[in-house]
Amino acid sequence: STEIKAVITLFGATGDLAKRKLYPSLFNLFRKGFLADNFALLGTSRSAWSDEEFQANVRESIQKIAEDKDGQYDAFVKHCFYQPHDVTNPEHYDKLNDRIADLETKFGTENNRLFYMSMAPRFFGTIAANIKSQGLLSDDGFNRLVIEKPFGRDFESAKQLNKELTETFDENQIYRIDHYLGKEMVQNISALRFGNTAIESLWNHRYIDNIQVTLSEDMGVEERAGYYDQSGALRDMVQNHIMQVVAQLAMEQPLTFTDQEIREEKAKALRSLRKYTPQEAAANFVRGQYAAGDNNNDYRHEDGVDPESITETYVAAKLSFDSERWAGVPFYVRTGKLLAGKFTRVDVVFKKPLLDIFSNAANSHEQKLNQNVLTIYIDPKPGFSLTLNAKKVGQGYTTEPAMLEFFHSDEQKALSPEPYERLFHDALEGNSTNFASWSEIADAWQFVDVIRDVWDHESPEFPNYTPGTMGPKEADELLARDGREWVVK
Numbered sequence: 318s319t320e321i322k323a324v325i326t327l328f329g330a331t332g333d334l335a336k337r338k339l340y341p342s343l344f345n346l347f348r349k350g351f352l353a354d355n356f357a358l359l360g361t362s363r364s365a366w367s368d369e370e371f372q373a374n375v376r377e378s379i380q381k382i383a384e385d386k387d388g389q390y391d392a393f394v395k396h397c398f399y400q401p402h403d404v405t406n407p408e409h410y411d412k413l414n415d416r417i418a419d420l421e422t423k424f425g426t427e428n429n430r431l432f433y434m435s436m437a438p439r440f441f442g443t444i445a446a447n448i449k450s451q452g453l454l455s456d457d458g459f460n461r462l463v464i465e466k467p468f469g470r471d472f473e474s475a476k477q478l479n480k481e482l483t484e485t486f487d488e489n490q491i492y493r494i495d496h497y498l499g500k501e502m503v504q505n506i507s508a509l510r511f512g513n514t515a516i517e518s519l520w521n522h523r524y525i526d527n528i529q530v531t532l533s534e535d536m537g538v539e540e541r542a543g544y545y546d547q548s549g550a551l552r553d554m555v556q557n558h559i560m561q562v563v564a565q566l567a568m569e570q571p572l573t574f575t576d577q578e579i580r581e582e583k584a585k586a587l588r589s590l591r592k593y594t595p596q597e598a599a600a601n602f603v604r605g606q607y608a609a610g611d612n613n614n615d616y617r618h619e620d621g622v623d624p625e626s627i628t629e630t631y632v633a634a635k636l637s638f639d640s641e642r643w644a645g646v647p648f649y650v651r652t653g654k655l656l657a658g659k660f661t662r663v664d665v666v667f668k669k670p671l672l673d674i675f676s677n678a679a680n681s682h683e684q685k686l687n688q689n690v691l692t693i694y695i696d697p698k699p700g701f702s703l704t705l706n707a708k709k710v711g712q713g714y715t716t717e718p719a720m721l722e723f724f725h726s727d728e729q730k731a732l733s734p735e736p737y738e739r740l741f742h743d744a745l746e747g748n749s750t751n752f753a754s755w756s757e758i759a760d761a762w763q764f765v766d767v768i769r770d771v772w773d774h775e776s777p778e779f780p781n782y783t784p785g786t787m788g789p790k791e792a793d794e795l796l797a798r799d800g801r802e803w804v805v806k
């Protein structure tokens with residue numbers, strides 16, 4: 318591993334995300350040697366903390382993930398500093414700039430600057446503008462911006478935000494976080510496809526019947542209700558995570574495995590996603606909201622939710638690509654809260670053999686050939702499986718399903734970095750493979766906006782699904798209409 322040299326300036330240092338994910342991720346990079354002597358973390362937020370108070374907070378957050386070995390806590394927090402800072406006050410940036418310059422000298426970071434925005438999105442544009450106007454960009458090191466989600470709430474607001482950011486940072490300096498892209502098995506989609514003739518040669522409309530993507534959550538909105546009620550599942554999960562997974566499944570093979578080429582192919586895939594008319598959107602999208610659960614609370618009675626809310630906590634959809642590869646192959650996607658389980662998976666359903674020659678064999682009336690299904694398990698247990706048809710042991714000739722399975726061992730899981738750790742590392746190394754480009758985001762929003770607009774002009778019959786199920790019956794009907802069904806029912 319090559320050592321990374323940089324000063325990381327974090328906006329939102331007292332926030333929830335910083336404490337739960339960002340400090341532990343940086344500490345892990347430190348433990349593993351990716352960060353060593355030549356880095357510093359400068360936390361900022363409005364709280365009037367001292368360096369010592371900040372270090373105590375960082376220490377508290379990293380304690381939760383690892384034992385202190387060989388004084389690693391102390392060694393790490395010696396690189397952590399704090400500057401009280403109001404992002405809306407331009408003068409405060411002058412002081413911030415001085416502190417960054419001091420840390421650059423102290424830690425020999427070669428003037429590399431990484432800015433991380435972990436705050437309410439309404440501040441993103443303001444921070445970028447002040448970074449430029451107050452001269453916080455480095456002249457001779459790198460300047461990078463890592464930015465949290467959500468990236469806008471529709472195409473127009475995303476475009477506006479992007480315009481504001483690109484007045485300070487170039488597209489290739491902007492790292493837009495989508496933590497699904499930091500997941501081991503999402504990254505594995507490319508290896509599975511482009512590393513295997515046995516898979517990629519079948520990866521098209523000749524052999525694939527349909528592809529299903531499920532992001533299932535078993536929890537309700539919890540303490541994020543206020544935010545969620547303004548957002549809904551379409552914005553919160555479909556526009557970003559689902560679109561990113563779908564793009565990796567649908568894209569053509571990149572010329573080389575580099576960030577530029579991969580992002581280009583993903584962007585092309587999203588451009589070939591059929592943009593629905595309002596009528597098509599209404600026919601191909603299903604929304605849901607959960608009803609009374611165990612504690613007798615339905616979504617509309619959750620704390621922070623409007624009692625007449627028509628926000629969806631569930632979305633299922635049929636997507637179509639206008640490309641040679643995917644002609645006539647639907648991608649069915651779904652996500653929701655308070656569903657039957659917490660898991661993320663992709664099911665690739667292959668076509669049946671054109672002819673079932675076993676149907677004439679003795680005893681076969683009880684068994685029909687099944688479709689082969691390749692499953693990519695993303696969460697919680699990473700792995701793949703492939704179901705085949707095999708001869709049932711014994712006299713006569715009956716077939717039965719046989720499953721090939723591969724799951725990561727506990728050892729492999731222990732070696733898998735958390736998404737935030739991986740993404741932090743990639744941004745520090747200047748590798749943008751696993752970050753969403755503007756072009757991808759723009760296309761995803763334009764696709765989603767049509768549906769949002771249709772939904773915002775009609776009142777749904779909510780609530781319409783029971784906690785602990787896989788969603789409203791309309792989601793089953795969406796596939797039944799095509800003579801298909803969800804692999805996970």
Ligand code: NAD
Nearest residue numbers: 329330331332333334362363402403404435436465466467
């Ligand atoms: P938070 O509300 O917990 O923290 C916000 C931070 O901003 C605090 O440090 C606060 O002091 C600071 N702040 C607010 N106003 C300020 C001002 N005027 N000047 C300077 N600092 C100010 O938010 P969070 O949950 O940590 O989320 C941060 C970002 O990460 C958001 O973009 C959010 O959408 C995203 N995100 C969070 C989570 C999560 O699990 N918390 C998950 C995904 C994405």
